[in-house]
Amino acid sequence: MNQNLWAEPRELTSRTCDVLIVVPPFLELRYPSLGAHVMQACARAAGFRVRVFYANLLFAAHIGLPRCASLAEATMGTFLGERLFARAAYGVQPLGEHADMFSPSRIYGNSVASEIYQNEALPYAEAYRLEALQTEAQVPAWVETVGKYIAGLGISVIGATTTFQQTAPAIALLGAVRRHAVGVTTIIGGANCEGEMAEGIRNVAPFIDYVFSGESELTFPEFLRGMAHGKPPAGRIVQGKPCNDMDAIPTLDYDDYFEQRAASLSRADDVAVGKASLPYETSRGCWWGQKHHCTFCGLNGEGMVFRSRSPDRVIDELRALTARYRPATIEMADNIMPHNYFSTVVPRLAAELPGLNIFYEQKANLPRERLVLLKRAGIHVIQPGIESLSSELLTVMRKGTTARQNVALLRDARGVQITLTWSLLWGFPGDRPAWYEQMLAILPLLHHLEPPGGFFPLAFDRFSPYFDQADKFGISDLRPFAGYRDFLPAGAAVEKVAYHFTGTYRCAASEAPDLMRAFNLAVGAWQALWAGRQPPELRIRKYAGVFCLVDTRGLPGCRPIEYLSAPEARRLVVSEPYDDSLEQRSLIRRNLALHLDGCFVPLAVADQSIFMRLNEAAAIDLPDETRTSRSSHRVEKFAPNVAS
Numbered sequence: 001m002n003q004n005l006w007a008e009p010r011e012l013t014s015r016t017c018d019v020l021i022v023v024p025p026f027l028e029l030r031y032p033s034l035g036a037h038v039m040q041a042c043a044r045a046a047g048f049r050v051r052v053f054y055a056n057l058l059f060a061a062h063i064g065l066p067r068c069a070s071l072a073e074a075t076m077g078t079f080l081g082e083r084l085f086a087r088a089a090y091g092v093q094p095l096g097e098h099a100d101m102f103s104p105s106r107i108y109g110n111s112v113a114s115e116i117y118q119n120e121a122l123p124y125a126e127a128y129r130l131e132a133l134q135t136e137a138q139v140p141a142w143v144e145t146v147g148k149y150i151a152g153l154g155i156s157v158i159g160a161t162t163t164f165q166q167t168a169p170a171i172a173l174l175g176a177v178r179r180h181a182v183g184v185t186t187i188i189g190g191a192n193c194e195g196e197m198a199e200g201i202r203n204v205a206p207f208i209d210y211v212f213s214g215e216s217e218l219t220f221p222e223f224l225r226g227m228a229h230g231k232p233p234a235g236r237i238v239q240g241k242p243c244n245d246m247d248a249i250p251t252l253d254y255d256d257y258f259e260q261r262a263a264s265l266s267r268a269d270d271v272a273v274g275k276a277s278l279p280y281e282t283s284r285g286c287w288w289g290q291k292h293h294c295t296f297c298g299l300n301g302e303g304m305v306f307r308s309r310s311p312d313r314v315i316d317e318l319r320a321l322t323a324r325y326r327p328a329t330i331e332m333a334d335n336i337m338p339h340n341y342f343s344t345v346v347p348r349l350a351a352e353l354p355g356l357n358i359f360y361e362q363k364a365n366l367p368r369e370r371l372v373l374l375k376r377a378g379i380h381v382i383q384p385g386i387e388s389l390s391s392e393l394l395t396v397m398r399k400g401t402t403a404r405q406n407v408a409l410l411r412d413a414r415g416v417q418i419t420l421t422w423s424l425l426w427g428f429p430g431d432r433p434a435w436y437e438q439m440l441a442i443l444p445l446l447h448h449l450e451p452p453g454g455f456f457p458l459a460f461d462r463f464s465p466y467f468d469q470a471d472k473f474g475i476s477d478l479r480p481f482a483g484y485r486d487f488l489p490a491g492a493a494v495e496k497v498a499y500h501f502t503g504t505y506r507c508a509a510s511e512a513p514d515l516m517r518a519f520n521l522a523v524g525a526w527q528a529l530w531a532g533r534q535p536p537e538l539r540i541r542k543y544a545g546v547f548c549l550v551d552t553r554g555l556p557g558c559r560p561i562e563y564l565s566a567p568e569a570r571r572l573v574v575s576e577p578y579d580d581s582l583e584q585r586s587l588i589r590r591n592l593a594l595h596l597d598g599c600f601v602p603l604a605v606a607d608q609s610i611f612m613r614l615n616e617a618a619a620i621d622l623p624d625e626t627r628t629s630r631s632s633h634r635v636e637k638f639a640p641n642v643a644s
C-alpha cells in the first residue's frame with residue numbers, strides 16, 4: 001500500500017482541518033456518503049473545517065475491485081461487512097463464528113427459512129467463505145496502516161459514520177487511530193447509532209469518546225463549538241434533535257469523494273465502478289407512516305414526522321450539484337417522495353432540468369398519469385413499496401394499498417418505461433396460507449411485468465410497530481438475529497447493537513412451508529424469464545394501422561397474436577369496476593385480466609403513445625352521452641390517489 005495513501009489534491013492536516021469524518025468500508029463505491037457530507041456542510045456553516053475521508057475507496061483499491069464486488073454480493077443477513085472487520089474491531093476470531101453464516105435460517109433470522117430456501121446458498125458457500133477468510137487476513141494490517149496515517153495527520157477530532165454493515169469497520173479504524181494518537185477525540189454517528197443502538201456502540205467500543213444518536217445537524221456543530229471552548233458534552237451519548245427546517249442544511253460539497261476516488265482507483269477500476277451517483281435528500285420521515293405506520297417498517301427510526309425541502313431549494317440545489325459533478329444518477333434518499341411534489345418539483349424537473357436520471361421511493365398507489373409525470377421528470381427508477389399482491393396481507397401490513405393498485409402499477413410502469421425495484425414479503429403475524437395460494441396462482445399471468453427482487457421473510461426491525469408493540473401483535477421472545485452473536489465480542493449487549501430481530505409467533509409459513517418453497521421457486525422462475533434478452537410480453541401494438549395483442553407468456557390456450565378493434569384494445573389496458581359481464585368474465589378466463597378488489601384489472605401493457613391513441617379513439621367512437629359518463633369516470637380513476 002502506498003504509505004501516503006493518496007496524493008491529496010488538497011492538504012489534509014491539522015493546519016487545514018479541524019475534523020475528519022471517515023467513511024469506512026463497505027459503502028457502495030459509486031456513491032459519496034450523504035450523512036458524512038451533511039455533517040460536513042453543517043459544521044462548515046458554523047465555521048469548522050471538516051473533511052471526509054473515503055476509507056472504503058482505499059480498502060477497495062487494496063483488496064482489488066473484483067474481490068470487493070464479489071464480497072458486496074453477500075446478502076445482508078450474512079453480516080459479511082461486520083465479520084470481515086470483527087477481529088480488528090473486537091479481537092474475536094477471523095469472521096467471528098462463521099460455520100453457519102450461509103445457513104438460510106441464520107441469514108433470514110427465520111427458523112423455517114432453511115426449508116423454504118433449500119440449498120439456495122450452498123453451491124458457492126465454501127468457495128465464498130474461503131475468499132472472505134483470505135480477505136479478512138489482510139484487514140488487521142490495513143486497519144493499522146490507515147489508522148496510523150489518520151492519527152499522523154494531527155487532526156484533533158476524528159469521526160466515523162456507520163450505516164448498514166459499517167459498525168465493525170468504523171470501530172476498527174477509530175480504535176487504530178486511538179492507538180496511534182492517544183489524545184485525539186473519537187466520535188461516531190449514523191443510522192446504526194440511533195436510539196438504544198448508541199448505548200450498544202458504547203458497550204462494544206467504550207474507547208469511542210462520543211456517540212451521536214439520531215439527526216445531528218444541530219448537535220454536531222453545537223458539540224464542536226463546545227469542544228472549541230473547552231466545554232465537552234456532559235454525557236458520552238449526544239442526543240440528536242430533529243432537523244425541522246431542511247432548507248437550513250447547506251448545499252453539499254462532494255469534492256472529497258471525487259478527488260479521493262480519482263486518486264485511489266486506477267483508471268480501469270474507476271470505469272468498472274461506473275460514473276458516480278449523487279445522493280440527495282428532499283424529505284425525512286414519512287407522511288403515510290405518520291398516520292398509519294406500516295407494521296414492519298423501522299426505516300424512519302425516531303424521526304417519523306414528515307419534513308421536506310422547499311421546491312425552489314430542491315431545484316436550485318439539483319441544478320448546482322448536477323452542473324458541478326455531472327452524475328450518472330441522482331439517488332433520492334427519501335423513504336417516500338413528498339406528494340405535493342407532483343404539482344411542484346416534478347413538473348419543474350421536466351421543464352428546468354431535463355435529462356436527469358433519478359431514483360425515488362414512492363407510495364405504490366400511483367395512477368398512470370402520475371407515472372407519466374415522473375417519467376417526464378427523469379425519474380426513471382422508483383421503489384414503490386409493493387411488498388405483496390394480496391390485499392389481505394397489505395391490510396395486515398397497514399400499507400394503505402391494494403393488490404389491484406399494485407398490479408396496475410406493475411402494468412403501467414412497464415408501459416411508461418419506468419423501472420421498479422420491489423420485493424415480495426412473507427411471514428407476517430396473522431397471515432394465512434390461502435393468501436399466498438391466491439398470489440401464487442396469478443404469478444404466471446404477470447410474467448410480462450417486472451419481477452420482484454426476491455421473496456423475503458419479514459424481520460422485526462427496530463423502531464417498527466412489530467418491534468415496539470410486539471405483544472400487541474402476538475410476538476413473544478423478541479431476540480436479535482443469531483448472526484450478531486457470531487461477530488460481536490463475548491458479553492456484548494447484542495440486543496442494543498442489533499437492528500434486525502426475530503421472535504416467536506404464528507404465521508402461514510410455519511403451517512405451510514411447502515407452499516412458501518413453491519412460492520419462492522415461482523418467483524425464481526419469473527426472475528429467470530427476465531434474465532434473458534427478451535422477457536415475455538403481453539402488449540398492445542399497432543401494425544399497419546391495426547391494433548393487436550401480442551402474448552408471449554406461453555400460458556395454456558393463449559393466442560400469440562390477436563387483432564383488435566380500438567375499444568377491444570382499450571379494454572385490455574384500463575382498469576374498471578367489475579360488473580360480471582360476459583366480456584369481463586371471458587377476458588379473465590383467458591388470463592388477460594384479473595378480478596381483484598372488486599375491480600376488473602386488465603394486464604396488457606401499452607406504451608404511452610399507444611395508450612393515448614386508444615383514449616383518443618375511445619373518445620371519438622363514443623356517442624356524446626356515453627362519452628360524458630365514461631370520461632368523468634376516467635377522471636375519477638386517474639385523480640390523485642393519495643391514500644393518506
Ligand code: SF4
Pocket residue numbers: 286287288289290292293294297298299300335336363385399
Ligand atoms: S414502509 Fe414506506 S410508507 Fe410505510 S411507514 Fe415505512 S416509509 Fe412509510
